[in-house]
Amino acid sequence: MSMSAYQAPRLLPDIGWRRAGPGGARLDARLLPLLREIRQRATLRSAAVRLGISYRTAWALLSAQAGVAGGALVVLEQGRGAHLTPLAERLLAADDTARSQLLALEPKLAVALAAGERGAAGRALRVCASHDPLLAAFAELPALKAEVALEIQFRGSLDSLAEFTARRADVAGFHVPEGVVDASLRGRLSARRDRLIRFAGREQGLILPAGNPKRLRGLADLSRRGVRFINRQRGSGTRLLLDQLLAEGGLDPVRIRGYGDEEFTHLAVAVSVAAGRADAGFGVHAAAARFGLEFIPLRRERYWFAVRARAAGDPPVERFCAALAGRAFRRLAQGFVGYDVRGAGELCDVGVLAKAG
Secondary structure, eight states: OOTTTOOOOOOOOOOOOBOSSTTOOBOOTTHHHHHHHHHHHSOHHHHHHHHTOOHHHHHHHHHHHHHHHTSOOEEEETTTEEEEOHHHHHHHHHHHHHHHHHHHHHHHHHHHHHTTOOGGGOOOEEEEEOOOHHHHHHTTOHHHHTTOOEEEEEOOHHHHHHHHHTTSOSEEEEEEETTOOOHHHHTTOOTTTEEEEEEEEEEEEEEEOTTOTTOOOSGGGGGSTTOOEEEEOTTSHHHHHHHHHHHHTTOOGGGSTTTTOEESSHHHHHHHHHTTSOSEEEEEHHHHHHTTOEEEEEEEEEEEEEEEGGGTTSHHHHHHHHHHTSHHHHHHHTTSTTOBOTTTTOEEETTHHHHHO
């Protein structure tokens, strides 16, 4: 069997919701996707069409699941379409939080379940990468899965490069500010041994509640009285960037309430802000846009993949690059705010970091 036809068998964990207590009723698996479509399209009919179910089925589903959830989930108004109730919004926010946390664990759990299942068919391309919403969506693209068996594990930029250096990963994903390369990242790459694959440019900045009720304008406002912050974990490229920006501005992290409160993905940071657990976070524009949050851009950066030079011509790596350069990925990226994927999939020398960041 060729590598292009092989996909590693995997069992993936998922999130399900039920009422508390023994024998508690479970929410129908179709409910949350329906609520998300209603929030995006503002009509029950359009949401039902999108999910491939009838209007009557969608209406019956909402009616039945309201009893399980403990209250009405959608308000329908003639001439004004449909909108979610506060209960539905809290349910979706909780589901997003749970899924973002599971996302960090999923590759490890999936690999454990699939261990020993590949046999002689071949080994998957092991990718260890800093979390990125577009990359997470790319990993699920049918166009990629049809070409390459991929095992992706999300960790911080430093940890991902450490796994790459220790040969526990074939590809490492990391990001750096444009025009600036942190010495701790550059020191983990070798111009002779390694090559880089372009992924995307993206925007990082402050993620704020819709309407920006605290009227925050920049990092200096994070130390204001009554402002709660949510951070990314130590070792992540986003945390390194934040610390760099704070140092450039002469700002003391000790004065920021919540600086030590950490999340492991951009989406988890955005969910914390959307749910009212924090007044500000730091992350990519796309995460803020997904939840209708305010965003203040602070720095453009470039996301790269590192691969060993001698492996760059191997079929799995070539197909990975081809998928990045393909039409399906470009269409996908159009739905993510703040990204620039020109040149995605291009193979470059490590020296490009010093020139373009």
